[in-house]
Amino acid sequence: MPDRLAPPWQLLIFGPQAVGKMTVGRELARLTGARLLYNHMLIDLLTEFFDFGTPPFERLLEEARHRIAEEAAGAGVNFILTGAWAFDDPSVLGIVRRWTEAIEARGASFGFVELRAPLAVRLERNRSELRRSAKKLDWATDDAVTALASAHRWYSDASFPYPERHLVIENANVEAVAAAARIVEQFGLERAPEG
Secondary structure, eight states, X not given: OOOOOOSSEEEEEEOSTTSSHHHXXXXXXHHHOXXXXXHHHHXXXXXXXXXXXXXXXXXXXXXXXXXXXXXXXXXXXXXXXXXXXOTTOHHHHHHHHHHHHHHHHTTOEEEEEEEEOOHHHHHHHHTOHHHHHHSOOTXXXXXXXXXXXXXSXXXXXXXXXXXXXXXXXXXXXXXXXXXXXXXXXXXXXXXXXXX
């Protein structure tokens, strides 16, 4: 079981494309009152100026995520980020370490939620109206999601760098609200007042 998180806290919800990161993040934000920065908020903005995956796109994406998270920590804001983590790319761990060090320096705690679902489930979710209404997804075809599935290792293994702050949820058959409730329970997060 992961350690409890003291406020202000930040959670990175990660997993492969169309696994449900944004949907679970929205439910978690609703339950806790935390702020949510889901991956496509920045991707969709930056692809107006730079092609996806180009060096300027990647630099700005990393810097924007980092600065927003750092400022949220400094302001005492509970914060949820979503993104994919390519475990076969060592540079991603460097980005994660830079994030954790920066927010800890600002007094925030952090944790990780890994979502997992089979490719067939993710392809079905990729076609959902909820996903399509929240993101620019002209490039997110079944072929693209299938190709990305084998392009990297998207799931962690026993050597996850922060095991005491890591929760894995197999969410193929778990509703987003139930996944969010489990995150609240496992990390000991306070619920937002209802009403």
